[in-house]
Amino acid sequence: MTLTNLDEIDRKILTELQSNGRISVVELSNRVNLTKTPCAERLRRLERNGIIEGYRAQLNPKALDASYISFVQISLEQTTTEMFEKFYEAVNRIPEIQSCHMVAGGFDYLLKIRTRDVTHYRAILGEHIATLPGVQQTHTYVVMETVKDESSVPVPKRS
Numbered sequence: 001m002t003l004t005n006l007d008e009i010d011r012k013i014l015t016e017l018q019s020n021g022r023i024s025v026v027e028l029s030n031r032v033n034l035t036k037t038p039c040a041e042r043l044r045r046l047e048r049n050g051i052i053e054g055y056r057a058q059l060n061p062k063a064l065d066a067s068y069i070s071f072v073q074i075s076l077e078q079t080t081t082e083m084f085e086k087f088y089e090a091v092n093r094i095p096e097i098q099s100c101h102m103v104a105g106g107f108d109y110l111l112k113i114r115t116r117d118v119t120h121y122r123a124i125l126g127e128h129i130a131t132l133p134g135v136q137q138t139h140t141y142v143v144m145e146t147v148k149d150e151s152s153v154p155v156p157k158r159s
Contacts, residue, residue, distance in 0.1 A: 086133035
């Protein structure tokens, strides 16, 4: 299933679910102007085709003592397939790394790290980040204020 296969109702379903993943099928069907059964069928089709990957709770970082955010640029010593695989495996074992992106430009990866405070971040940096396979250099950028931090995916309008 691709973007071109999504009609306006599918797009409304996706938009509603990103706003409230716990919405009942009955309420969802009302919001997208469908009856319950066709809405549930569309929902199952979107799940089956991988458009909807899952459902999760949005947690409050402050309540969980994880509101200190840092972005870290990583430069690797070498960029080989073997090095990438070792790096990926190691990154996925560190729960404080919220996201890891390979980027084009002056460095190789950008990490988003969430910790309780600067002391906790320094421990993660020294014990985990700096010892990741192949790391040559790191540069840290501490977030002073979050202006926007969305995890939703924009659902494009039909062209």
